[in-house]
Amino acid sequence: MDIDCLPFKQTGYFSDLFCDYIDDKEELRPFYNRFPSIEGFKEQIEEKLANYPEANRSILYDALQEQYKGVPISKSTREHLIQLKEPITFTVVTGHQLNLFTGPLYFLYKIISTINLTIALKKAYPRFNFVPIYWMATEDHDFEEINFFNFKNKKIQWNKEATGAVGRLGTKDLKGIYGTFAKELGGGTNADALKDLFRKAYLEHSTLAEATRYLANELFGPYGLVIVDGDNERLKRLLAPYVKRDILDKVTFKNVSETISKLKQLPESYGIQVNPREINYFYIKGPLRERIVQTKDKFQVFNTDIQFNREELSKELENHPERFSPNVITRPLYQEIILPNLCYIGGGGELAYWLELRSAFEAMDVTFPILLPRNSALVLTVKQQKKLDKMDISVADLFLSRNHFINKKIREISNINIDFSPQKDTLKEQFKGMYEIASQTDASFLGAVKAQEVKQLKGLDALENRLLKAQKRKLKDHVERMTSLQNELFPGQSLQERHLNFSELYLEYGEGLIPILMKDLDPLKIDFAILRH
Known part of the structure; x- marks a missing residue:
């Protein structure tokens, strides 16, 4: 496979927290x-x-x-x-x-x-x-x-x-x-x-x-x-002392809540992925898996009549540790204890x-x-890469939103200039002179000048958009082929890896699929990989 890389930030599909983490x-x-x-x-x-x-x-x-x-x-x-x-x-x-x-x-x-x-x-x-x-x-x-x-x-x-x-x-x-x-x-x-x-x-x-x-x-x-x-049961027995301390003393709840508070104080305003509960364990028995909640001096299994006092909870943990199941917050602790x-x-x-x-x-x-x-x-399969080459589409273009992708390519392939940026710049320069005149004669006219500038810039935007739409109609076949390929590689306008099942690639590559991926994916190269074969 030929391998290219794209920084995660440039894909538009990853959170600020994730990108800042990999940037250390x-x-x-x-x-x-x-x-x-x-x-x-x-x-x-x-x-x-x-x-x-x-x-x-x-x-x-x-x-x-x-x-x-x-x-x-x-x-x-x-x-x-x-x-x-x-x-x-x-x-x-x-x-x-x-x-x-x-x-x-x-x-x-x-x-x-x-x-x-x-x-x-x-x-x-x-x-x-x-x-x-x-x-x-x-x-x-x-x-x-x-x-x-x-x-x-x-x-x-x-x-x-x-x-x-x-x-x-x-x-x-x-x-x-x-x-x-x-x-x-x-x-x-x-x-x-x-x-x-x-x-x-x-x-x-x-x-x-x-x-x-x-x-x-x-x-x-x-x-x-x-x-x-x-x-x-064997592995849960290793977890049991931590479960007991966690449920009785709320260790995870207190510490994770404090950490979340610190994350919220950062200037970047990162979203919080998971909020802890006071008790971060389920009770699991047969088809039952329900949260454990505390009610006064009792520990209740939610939606059931099962309950324990402190001594009974300790005894249940000792006799049946397999009945205590960590949630998303405490599962990481469990795996790090036993491994x-x-x-x-x-x-x-x-x-x-x-x-x-x-x-x-x-x-x-x-x-x-x-x-x-x-x-x-x-x-990317060979067939898909040939389509990209034929339409002169870069892989980076495919990561754009649908509108940006189409508009960018329409501008590139049109035989007329559909970018009114120079006209907008000229208009802004003209209005600078008008602002100067208004400020020297009657400053109360500055608002009127501003309103006229905004109106005329909006008019240029509207003309630009109408021209783009006209070109899209004129180049309808090209637009359809472009969007069809983007849909193929980004199904549901989502990343291929988040939607596609491996079976579709297996039909293409057979038993060679995993060896190919094993060879070409470097775990310590923290970029988004583009794989062509």
Whole structure:
């Protein structure tokens, strides 16, 4: 692939907070531990080495052995599982929801960034081992966010009544979805491979967590990816002391609220991604997953009759730690407690809420990881690149809003000048003289002069817009081809990676897709990548 890069700021699709973070803006430095550079990992390794209980490694290993029981794994994954028991081994983590058939394309980019960073770290620090981790968000209950994927501008959706943790959902009723998807795929080697992958994942596994593990393992097992399911009694037992302190003393609520207050005081007026609750844990049992709330001296499971006093809550935590499920604010703490982790890789929204958490980690005496943005990319096929070349459209043009994109190109290809900027400048110069005359004769006329200037400038704007519309009609065919290509590459006027499912690219590139992306995406090159093949 040919690779170009575009600064994130120039794309128009990323927040000011995200762009300022990757620019290492000084005002944001109190909200994270170390900047994501290869050099920064030296001190991160030393800190995690001193602050991670070695006893946790055996518990982690045993839990993963249990989770991988009956799952065929690659030699690389097996080696990584064994290495996790060694004190010289560290992890790099990304997390993602259990979206149907991986959901948006950036699922792949997250995991590829994670794997490639472990490879880069091994080269820089050869005496240590580095294991890529995919943390499955099995305890989420937002079924509507994960029950579909887009394929060729169609929404393939799993319709069912669902409550509780999505990882526990049964997959029996996905046979109809398989039939719909198979029909849309049609025939051919690559289409048949996708059908086989979907069928084995969802029709041969009984829960969504098992299906997602199979799918991620099939796609990335050859690269040694290790998949962790936090919905596990052994792992929750490590979390339990922190849960108890958090619920009883409101540690996370107090610290994150204070951090949010500091973020709001910054001059840039960043939006707040997530607000903490006084209690940031759910109670999970069977199909139930409901918030824990405090009412006077009792702890109530919302929408149920289940309640505990302080002593009963402590006993429940001791006997059944698996029944306490972290929310979006406390899940990061959970993963950093159980893993010898150095870095979390996520998208802009994720990093925004991670920046709220550092003080809570410090209060709990848990090392805060380095935060690295995942790779972002636009993939162009040979056919699409030929269309761009034929219409003399740059990739940067495609990132413009629809109106700006069309107007810019119409001006460029028109045989007349549709830019009235020189006329507007001339008009402004003429009015300078009129302002001078008015100020020397009767200053009360200055307002009238100003009103006339505004009126005439608006008139020029109106003429310019009418001329543009006329040219658009005249060049209708060209405009349609331009907008069709932009729609193809930015479906729904959104980034390709946020809309497209990987299956569409797999139809084009087949089993070579992931190796191509692995080769061309550099996790430490923090720019938007343009990939041509």
